[in-house]
Amino acid sequence: MNTWQELTIEVHREAEEAASNILIESGSQGVAIDDSADYLGPVGQYGEVFPEVEQAETVKITGYYPETADMAAVTAEVHARLEELADFGLETGPVGLTQQVLAEEDWADNWKKYYEPARITHDLTIVPSWTDYEAAPGEKIIRLDPGMAFGTGTHPTTKMSLFALEQVLRGGETVLDVGTGSGVLSIASSLLGAKAIYAYDLDEVAVRVAQENIALNAHRDNIQVAAGDLLRGVELEADVIVANILADILLLLTEDAYRLLKDEGYLIMSGIISDKWDLVRESAERAGFFLETHLIQGEWNACVFKKTQDLSGVIGG
DSSP states (O other): OOEEEEEEEEEEGGGHHHHHHHHHHTTOSOEEEEOGGGGOSSBOTTSOBOOOOOOOSEEEEEEEEETTSOHHHHHHHHHHHHHHGGGGTOOOOSOEEEEEEEEHHHHHHHHHTTOOOEEOSSSEEEEETTOOOOOOTTOEEEEEOTTTSSSOSOSHHHHHHHHHHHHHOOSSOEEEEESOTTSHHHHHHHHTTOSEEEEEESOHHHHHHHHHHHHTSTTOTTEEEEEOSTTTTOOOOEEEEEEESOHHHHTTTHHHHHHHEEEEEEEEEEEEEGGGHHHHHHHHHHHTOEEEEEEEETTEEEEEEEOOSOGGGSTTO
16 A cells, blocks of 8 residues: 545534544544644643644644545535534534645654653653653553544543552452544553453444553453443443543443442543533532542533432532
């Protein structure tokens, strides 16, 4: 194969993760995200010197398709699915679609330049699979192949999920990862000491992607991945349940999560835009949970709820 076909979406930042998934599900072999918010301020958290970049509310997401793909059909499908995002309460703004053909070597350079090792939390660093990277003492490495993955693991919703996992995992836990996508949260849970991780996704492609990413990380035999519709039909008791998916889907999860969590267990939810936060909180509290931690980054919210009778450590307790 000598050429690839490139499709770029320009869309409001709020719809970034959903739009990335649409490209992957329409046959893209990888995505690259160009977001001016990645360069807020002159210096990053870990000392990276950022260039001066004009800030915008939109992001550009580029997908790469084989030369045999019917791009007229792909473009029509992507455009139709982007229009449906408003039904989920996501702000898309004016949507732009552009297309071009490029040589395979250009494709490789284009998407890889957006994906470098990224220190996400105190302990966790996400590293592309092709990169030689030497971990510092105590640093835990998550290897991902963004050519397979649903995003690169550096989106705010994923970052906050990783912060939350680092907060609650102490070692020896059973974790359920709902809507696993790339498998990044399952890999992180294993690195942070969880004893057994069971990952589920409705999409068979995501199941395969997660399995392939897990295989890139040595000694992760304690992770099992299977197709599943949220937690329906699951009977495994868990210490921690984590779900990074759209807010409207999280509303369908809370009762099953309460049923499966052990006493003093944690429910971590992310992917919640600000307008949906109250709905998600009310759903979790109706199920019996108490809010312990609320994380906010821009328009995105994440939360840690606890199944407990001891209210001393929860918000309002």
